[in-house]
Amino acid sequence: MTGPLSMLNPGWLMIAVGLVALFLPMRRVRQGLTIATPIIAIILLALADQNVNHLGVQALGIDFIFYRVDGLSFIFGLAFLLAALLNAIYAWHTDDRLQDGMAMAYAGAAVAATFSGDMMSLFVFWELTAITSVFLILRAGTRAAYFASMRYLAIQILSGVLLLAGIAYVYHSRGDLSVQAFTSLKEPGAILVFIALGIKAAFPFLHNWLQDSYPKATVVGAVVLSAFTTKLAVYAFARMFPGHDALIWIGAVMTVFPVFFAVIENDLRKVLAYSLNNQVGFMICAIGLGATGVGNALALNGASAHAFCHIIYKGLLFMSMGAVMYRTGTTKASELGGLYKSMPWTTVFCIIGAMSISAFPLFSGFAAKSLTMSAVGHEGYTIVWLMLLFASAGVLEHSGIKIPYFAFFGHDSGKRVKEAPFNMLLAMGLAAFICVAVGIPAIVPGLGYEWLYNLLPYREEAMAYNPFTLDHVLTQMQLLVLAIFAFVMLKRLGWYPPEKPGVVLDTDWVYRKAGYGLFTWAGTIWQKAGPAMTSVFFKLTGRAYDRIEDTFSPRGELARGGLGSAMAIWTAILLGLVLLLAFITSS
Amino acid sequence: MMDILLNAAPRWALLHAPVLLVMMPLFLAPVLALVPNGRIAWLVSIFATAASLFFALILLGQVQASPVGVVSYDIGNWPMPIGIVFRVDALNAMILLLVSAVGVLATIFSWPTVVAEINKQKHALFYSAFLVCFAGLCGVAITGDAFNLFVFLEISSISTYVLVALGAGRDRRALPAAFNYLIMGTIGASFYIIGVGFLYAATGTLNIADIASQLPSLAGNRSVEAGFAFIVIGLGLKAAMWPLHSWLPNAYSYSPSFVTMFLSATATKVALYALIRFLFTVFRPEFAFEQASFTFILMPLGLAAMISCSFQAVFQTDVRRTLAYSSVAQVGYMILGVSIGSIAGLSAGLFHLLNHAMIKGALFMAVGGVVLTYQGTTIRDFAGLGRSAPWTMTGFAIAALSLIGVPLTAGFQSKLQLGYALFEQGMWWAVALVVFSSFLAVIYMGRILEAIFFQAPINPRKFRKEAPILILVPLWVLALANIYFGINTEFPLGLARDAAAAAFGLEAFR
């Protein structure tokens, strides 16, 4: 394709449409736009030549590459665009200009970042995802959402600032800003970029912005949020840090620890947020493997395929919980149950999403996760492999069983509501269709996992891999069936912990409770310490200073107008220090 | 451009630019005290500051054209060690340009706020005091004599105390703030003069260049070291170096808007200039005791200022106090740049000095506009102003983004330069702290911006009411300068680099 249209980064189109939607009062026209734009963007993307810089500009001494497509960015971009389309359908019943516009611009920013060929434009869109997405949380309108969104924004901006600092360093040392892999994690620039990406990917201890904010977002907002931010970070890792050993271990830890939080968490949307964390762990782990050896292609394919499938099925799960939230006003497991009676179709789609994320054969998770697992095993990381296998059972627990069981089955809450609106069902149906379509073998022409494998960055290696071998299906079934059996058994024995309302502490406690307390405490101390120090000084030097102060302070206001007296002491102390230092160093 | 100016200027201006720059405002000041009409005093002040700007530009041109990069002017034709000499190189040419340019903009801006805040009988006296202060600051920047520097420092300081105290008409707390400032400023000046005394005892001269030439032969001299300590602390206090800054927040928040705006952009900068002059021209970074105090005193203090005062800024409820604490934090950046001890570090510090003057100038101008039209400076008072005063607040927002260090603004460029200088020394942990401090700036400016643009006005009477055009024009000049110099850094960065080279005694002219 040639012409000016071929130079248009689909993300830019979406951002522009998002801005237009922001000011478009006609509801159906606006929603029509938000549905049509991702479709147009997908067509644009499909027609774009790969491994060519479609649009580049040289300005301010930097080579900006605004639009570049290759195998890796293609699959991520496609997944983002599909998610944007499904989200737009899912939001059809709402009438909210701000949310429509920001959701579109947010998706657009993620796509634009994916197709950016230089780090400066990546940074700009990186920040744009943060700024646009925060409205999806704010729109929930609750006080908790307000605070969570402010924390979210602060952390996301911090990530952007770190990224910028890293970019500045890279530019200084390399003199070139094109997005390329870092060879070593030793240089400070690489570390800064690594941490910036790590925040967005929700690495362990940097993760809780995600669990803090996503469950507090609007019904539509949580669905939109689940698709982009973390996966953009995964893409950036695949681009810039493939094959760094650190990622293998970080990823493995990331798959394991959210499992435990998800078990005791009561809010099902928060459970999904933990599950998101765990799934991103698989991708990060795979990226860590992808540098050398045979594992390279397998691992990067695994990460990309997993990201693609994950965006769809995690979106589907968030959609089903969104539908529950929409109709019942809650997603707390302790208040739900028996909803299949009122929302059978939502139940069906939720179960399809649950089976996909648990990687049942014939569902998309199986086709994607197998690549990663094989790569880890192939490279000989036995412990990591065992951790991932453990986490797979964990996924089954919190996403595969807990979500559908406690929302739709289990103890009947007596809630009798309407089935989800048709547009929600349609969006869920489409997502469920994709989950199945890329999970099955190629029985139906044009569908099947091979369609997905064909789009992966290392196409030939992917096509040579067959997930449906007898032993593979058997072992996967053993894992899943026995795990379900464990559930059935524990439930029967009454050993399964009951769902109780409550807040589960996570590391965000550090800044939400301890940090806050520390600030208050430090503030008090600081206010007291200055005068206190002064008073110590008084005792040492007698009352002379007192008298001077009395003389010089009209109505005693001198003391109130800042720590003037304490400052005089500081002056003396500092002078002493400088003198001492000067004498010591020169003698 | 400089060539045109040098060719067009009359001969007397070229010959006597250094002395005219200072003496014009200084001699006009007592005349103003006799003028009955405030408006005439204002116009005369604009004329005086504009004339100084003109001479500053001439000096800059002469310095850049000079083969040695120095313009010397012997007062009364008394030759150097005996007489007082005005000595201009790239470093003080830059400072003079900054002070006089800000002076012009501030004076233009001043009229509406002075009318609103100062007693009508005192208008002319107010401008008289301002011109004295202005002349004093220029004098500090231009003189080549250590004792003369003290004199000018006191001239500017004493008039500043008066100016701050005049804020009492609006807020009585200006009086204790001015008094506090007087005490601290006097301590600082006394320390400085004690330090100069020590140096005089060791070298027998007061001329800065002369002292500098004698010091290397005096290694290990105790009185030189004592003089160093006193001068660093004295000037550090004047420059609001943490923790010697506590005079500043009060002085800035209670003085008249115009004074705050002018002082924030010039006073600490000039003191910092004097500090740099002593640290790099008189003493040298090669001296062991100076190297040690860079590493163990100045750098920790700079970093502490960045972090601690940014935190304090976060917790303020008054916009002017927030900005004042932010100023101390920004001085921390400059001190950090200076304490690296390399040319790159010093030029980063000076570059930030220039940019910060533009940023804070614009911010305080916008605040002045708000004080004028809405009579309030708490963050709550700013709620919803984005709708009722869009031009004022957009100018504010641009400067605020620049303060945070958003790309494409001047503030970003100076942090970038500072980052490069730190990386060069391998101090990437310090870069992390700079980044963290910028992050705090996002919070404290973000709070204000959020109130301005996203909250509903608390006061229904806040209908559309912009600041007067006399405020808007200089405000937008500075705001646009923030953007222009954020994209095209050639001019200010060139100035800062030349200045840093000059401070090191190198002749790195283009």
Place this chain on the structure above:
Amino acid sequence: MSDETPNDTRDSNGRFVKRAAETAHRLHTPSEEGVHPMAKILFGWTENKRTGTLIFWGFAILSMVLIVADLAVPRHEYVEIAHATGFYALWGFASFAFVVLMGWPLGRLLRRKEDYYGEPGGPPADIDPDVPVEPSTEGTYRYEGDED
């Protein structure tokens, strides 16, 4: 769906169509108790009292079958430990049980009251307007300088 159609569909064509339409309508209209008719068809079986037992034994038998099948199927494994018979089954069972049982101590350790952080939550603003939830009145944030 055709199973649900009554036997007398053999009447006239028109009659059949009407019945089909009625069926379709019935499948979309919740009954008096608010139960969606599709629910009966799709998940009615779960309400059977014996289903629980059936599922338990069904899974028990299926598990045994899968483990036994392990003996018959040759496996290609990269990891040494996975060669053990029934490894995946055992690992899956143990992992799952461990995770779930850890829920007891962790719940006691980490679970706090819902208002622990003092930020009143509640459902987001864009839920179904028919949901009988009191809109949270505490959603307004107090700003600096607010008078008490």
